[in-house]
Amino acid sequence: MQRLIFMGPPGAGKGTQAKIICSEYKIPQVSTGDILRESIKNQTKAGLEAKKFMDAGDLVPDSVVINIIKDRLAEADCKHGFLLDGFPRTLDQADALDSLLKEMGLGLNAVINLAVPDEELLKRLLERAKIEGRADDNEETIKNRLLNYNNKTFPLLDYYKKKGLLKEINGTGKMEEITSLIKKELN
Ligand code: AMP
Numbered sequence: 427m428q429r430l431i432f433m434g435p436p437g438a439g440k441g442t443q444a445k446i447i448c449s450e451y452k453i454p455q456v457s458t459g460d461i462l463r464e465s466i467k468n469q470t471k472a473g474l475e476a477k478k479f480m481d482a483g484d485l486v487p488d489s490v491v492i493n494i495i496k497d498r499l500a501e502a503d504c505k506h507g508f509l510l511d512g513f514p515r516t517l518d519q520a521d522a523l524d525s526l527l528k529e530m531g532l533g534l535n536a537v538i539n540l541a542v543p544d545e546e547l548l549k550r551l552l553e554r555a556k557i558e559g560r561a562d563d564n565e566e567t568i569k570n571r572l573l574n575y576n577n578k579t580f581p582l583l584d585y586y587k588k589k590g591l592l593k594e595i596n597g598t599g600k601m602e603e604i605t606s607l608i609k610k611e612l613n
Pocket of ligand 1: 459483485486514
């Protein structure tokens with residue numbers, strides 16, 4: 427059974443690799459970004475609260491995403507493992523996840539970090555903006571998301587390194603090569 431966290435800056439290919447790994451290990455991909463986008467579409471309370479932060483490239487308040495994760499991990503399909511994609515993104519979220527997993531009597535197998543240099547990320551994200559037309563993929567919000575990543579999420583690498591869970595992966599190669607590097611770390 428695999429209980430995993432996928433980390434990495436926006437544009438590192440986290441979502442793509444997460445999908446591949448989830449289908450191979452038959453575990454659900456739990457993406458707070460996807461859940462929030464769905465909540466906005468359905469105009470739920472959490473969605474309405476999150477929208478202004480997401481549109482600006484800011485992080486949604488911890489309490490909102492922590493509640494989302496609490497509810498999602500309690501669902502039946504997470505019983506046999508899961509992959510967290512885009513959560514935690516702050517130290518408070520990581521602490522909340524620790525407490526939640528402790529309460530549930532569960533542990534993590536690994537934290538995978540996909541590392542890609544900033545210039546490459548900016549290039550990839552601007553390209554994706556053209557193709558997908560995501561509301562938060564314009565140059566100004568992209569730069570803000572990278573800034574937020576560096577200030578608030580990057581410190582989590584050290585947090586998980588100290589717990590002996592961090593696996594660093596070079597995220598700049600071909601998609602299949604990166605997948606096989608990840609699988610090597612997990613097996
Ligand atoms: P993503 O699809 O993971 O790039 O997330 C898109 C946006 O959703 C982010 O820029 C944040 O505004 C918000 N978001 C997703 N996950 C989180 C999280 N764990 N904490 C705070 N905000 C989040």
